[in-house]
Amino acid sequence: MVALCVTAGNWQRGRMHEKEALAAALAAADKLAPVPLPASAEDWSAWRYRRVVVDGRYDASDQFLLDNRVHAGRVGYEVVTPLALADGRYVLVDRGFVALGRDRAVLPQVPPPPGEARVEGRVEIAPTGFLIGNAPPQGVLWPHLDPARYAQRSRRSVLPVYVQASGGDAGEGLLRDWPPPDLGSEKHLGYMVQWYLFAALAAGLWAWFAWRRWRRT
Secondary structure: OHHHHHHHHHHHHHHHHHHHHHHHHHHHHHOOOOEEOOOOOOOHHHHOOOEEEEEEEEOHHHOEEEEEEEEOOEEEEEEEEEEEOOOOOEEEEEEEEEEOOOOOOOOOOOOOOOOEEEEEEEEEOOOOOOOOOOOOOEOOEEOOOOHHHHHHHHOOOEEEEEEEEOOOOOOOOOEOOOOOOOOOHHHHHHHHHHHHHHHHHHHHHHHHHHHHHHHHO
16 A cells, blocks of 8 residues: 555656646747747657747638637637648647537638738647547537547648647637646645655554554564
């Protein structure tokens, strides 16, 4: 029990350090001026939260919506549009939030601007691993933004990251006041202390009963 609790506490400590590193990266990235999005990178995680600019053409025919999103207490969708780059590849752009209409059966129509577009935004990495509710897309409705799944479905060459747009023409009805990511390092700190206390309690109980047995014998 002591070994199990210490292992769990160490894992929570590792997660806390990861979240603290992400918070530091976010703070550092916000201080940097936007730079062009690279065509490739050995480690895309180093680009997470970086502010970038990218030029291309939106493909309105393959636009899709991230379902069940909430913004300022309102339910709606996030609008994701593939942006065709000059080298023939694509990058997914989360163009913003649009509120749900009166009838869920009628999806919002938020076409991207035509022609050449310059997008300014922040590089984001889609979550990986097991995701609750990560069902297959239903037409244009997707549960999560997944560049790998989009590349497989569209048979296109797609960058493994996406851009959370912040500048440029958002289009009618789109909101882009993105809240900062909730990294939650304090939560892991609390869990870490809790597991270490459980380990100390288990060790104390073991010592107490061992001492009582030694006294009797």
